[in-house]
Amino acid sequence: MKAAGMMPGWLSKRVVIQLLFFMIALTVFPFLYVNYQARNPCQYALGTDGCVSGMNYVKNTASGSSVLWKNRLAFSKEHAQLQGDKGASSKLWNAWTTKQWKQKVDGFSALFQTLMKKNLLKPGWKALCLGAREGQPVMALRENGVQDAIGMDKVPFPPLVMYGDIQKQPFPDDVFDFEYSDVFNLVQSPVYFLSEIGRTLKPGGIAVLHVPCDITDKVNDFTSFSCTGSHLLKPLDTIKGLHVERLETVGRHVEMVLRKAYNSVAASLPKGFSTDDAWHASRNCSVLHQKLQAIANAEPLIVDEPRKPWLTLKQNIKNIVYLSNMIDISYHKRHIYVDVGARNYGSSIGGWFKKRYPKQNQTFKIFAIEADTSFESGYRNRKDVTLLPYAAWLQNESLMFGDSRTGDPSFKGAGMGRIQPVVQITGNLEDGKSSTYSKETQHHFKSVQGMDFSAWLLRTVSPHDYTVMKMDVEGTEFDLLPKMFDTGAICLVDELFLECHYNRWQRCCPERTGKYEKTYSDCLQLFETLRTRGVLVHQWW
Template identity: 50%
Template sequence: MTSWPQKSPGDRKVVIRRFILSTIFFAFIFIALQALYFAKDKASCAEAGGACFVPHLKGHTSNKNQGLVRVSDGAHGLGHGFPPLSTGYISEGLKPRYNFKSYEEYVNLQLRKTLNPKLRSLWTSKDWRRKVDVFSSVFQNLMNEGLLKPSDKVLCIAARVGQEVLALKEIGVVNAIGVDLVPSPPLVVKGDMHRLPFKENSFDFEFSNAFDHALFPALFASEVERTLKPGGILVLHLALKQRPDKYSANELSKVDPILYLFKNFEVVLSKDVDAFGLDLEVVLRKPSTQVIDNIEAGRCPSSGSKSQILARAEPLIMEEPLKPWITLKQNAENIKYLPSLMDISKFHGFVYIDVGARSYGSSVGSWFVKKYPKQNQKFSIYAVEADDAFAADYSRRKNVKLLPFAAWVRNESLVFGANPENRAAEGDIGMGRIQSRSAIDNSNSMLSLPSVSKFKNVQGFDFSEWLIKTVSVDDFVVLKLDIEGTEFDLLPRMLETGAICLVDELFLECHYNRWQRTSSLRTSKFTRTYSECVSLFQALRNSGVLVHQWW
């Protein structure tokens, strides 16, 4: 039997020593390579203006004003405060391409394209001129069709190195700017498509060929809607037939999700294009706001005493509140009710009308009956509520007359219910604005959404006509409107007919795309902005209407 030689204790120590030294050597090589990689990466960031996102780096401080995180080397991390990554996709026609674990992961993917030295070299050399020429042709066609004007203020979203901005300037649109994660002065400023660094209603025209790079498509749409002026034009270049590049965050296979996201926009044009892998051009127009002009044009007769009362009214909240559900409720304590400013006993009759009354306890009983200063006068009370779920409640109230209809601009059959995106939270009906049946039919045919069976049929009535027949100038009339955005339809009609001049005191809840309680997003239920609501209140007061911001 062969005997194997046995290693001495000294030999075993040599083996262990060699193993330890080898481990240390390879660890040193690994650390050196890592250091070389980060040094090269940092150099690329510096070359691009210091805009790289550096995750999990100690020593950063929060910049609350901009919603950014400032990293110790001067870089910025964008996107803090965004919703969970599981949100934002609305149909099978719009799908996420990656399962990002964090917003930082998404940003890093975008920066790998933007900061790629080979791509940047290509973008700024021979490919630059070719792209500028293609964009020039696109914008010139839009100008020929009257959709773009030389005087327009234009924003190009996710403009990379700004070829589209230069193209606009070359065809005479000098007031154009681009925005991207990495700035390219002077054509492109720094910003995130999900949180554009511009004020409301800033641009006449916006363009983007990077919708497929939006991690939160609904937030992208919300920011466009916020920054685009009423009547402004949005042009999107999309990839439907071709698969987008590897840096895209979403994949669009139908145009329906675009129409869904911009459901209140008018579809102006849709045509095939051949533009750098994108094959469809969609042109949308944001609704114009004629409401303010109409109200300003139709003033109510105003006496000297009424002018003095309007001057004594509580000031409007001019800046948008971050927590409107708190701010506007607290503002009720500052309201100067008309009976506290004048003697109302000279009037012959006293009428309170609650439009969008919901249940008796919602506002009729909990606020007007208990809290409104009536100077011991007996008021006739009308509750206008289209949802028949509350009819039984009012049948027990002998002091209130229920009008089970929808206050509208004409007498016609309507549908009433929650918009599709709100059904998950509110159920099949929920609180939603009234709409014509034809509008719902058109929406369903375009978007392949559930049928109008999800909505209730209600009878709309010409509220202005009813008001003129019901009250007179000798009556003291208090009106509360909470009609889920329909105020932008109803008030111009009341000005047109003069019905608004019969109202002595108006409590108006103006519905806009306000911040939500449970997320960092604005609501997608309403498209109006807070500035439009403020303009509406100012126009009403300028027209001689004592209106209060209600909640």
């Protein structure tokens, strides 16, 4: 007989089972809710401005948060809650209050400050940290003025780090100005990882990867890796539009700086410029954000044709805003100055570049390209200058070099220093017409050796160098520059001082010169195109 007040056995089992299910629900449901929030940060961010339509991207715009971010030494659970993440786990709260977490933030902060000094990172940029762990790099970015920064990892730490696969970013194209990661050696597919960086970076955007030296893990075949960084370049061979800006050893890491190609909108081009598909693809220059800003801050072009160019253009030199006064050039591997049409040493190398160009205490390797042999003697004792006694041209071939000191009327238009192929001087032209120069005049031309200038530049200069060029080639610029664009050689030039030759008014008499066919409008269009394509060019005299 059952004791009074005792429950039946079947009822007791039901109560135990229901209680067990209730306990499980209390444990599991909050975990699932927090995990859902981590995967969908736009569901819990404070306000409506914290989310970008179409992607899981969080901006910490909570009122007063900037003060709390700076006061991370005093972080507590209450502080963490005020950051706008009511559902953050105790694991994150505890992490924010540790000394180790602060030390890691300080380490990343020092790194990002170095990148800022090199103009590879700027306050106000939109930034993404891939494999951001507990959010230390994101915090460091925000403390250095990059407030629009977010991290992404498979282990989320909202609001600093959102959930996501770094090999399959949940963002649209061309979103970020800057991306950083130090887990490249851990990703399963380096190609997918780099491809996603290239896709989500804005044109001209920067990515910085840090990879530890002496890697022993075999996640993605870094089995015998050293600080040379050669293995890092292999995956980039298959990725278009993402180029290595710099690769060097920093402490016990290899630092790789990548930039995304800048594909500008097609602009109206001067006569002679190619407009085929290749122009808009692989031959486009990759232009850093800092370079675009420098071009925007450069002196304005002289739009109206000057009546006295020998005065206006010469005076304009005082208005020139030099690139090396706007950016840091110290991190470049080499510093190079190329004077195309150099004439004598004192003309522009000794008379201008050596004395006036701001070099930031860097030593420049100087090349002088001058075909006129009468100037050779001035370079014999100049050990700091490499003289190339050739004419900058489209290919390696013999040319005729004009000497305008003749009095023959038929020589008008040749001009001193102007080069032309031999057939245009001595033989029949392709259109069936004969040369305009008489046999008596032809002896005023000198035979010189022309060199493929674009090919030489591609062999001599690398993207890691800082290259300044002055070009004064008596009208041949309308031949050389299209070739330089077509081959990509122009992308190696950081700053160009160009004298454009046109049928300008003369000082001697009230008429235009007959030496050149181009007009001032052609020259202005050339300068505008160069700047549009990412070349900081100055009108030179």
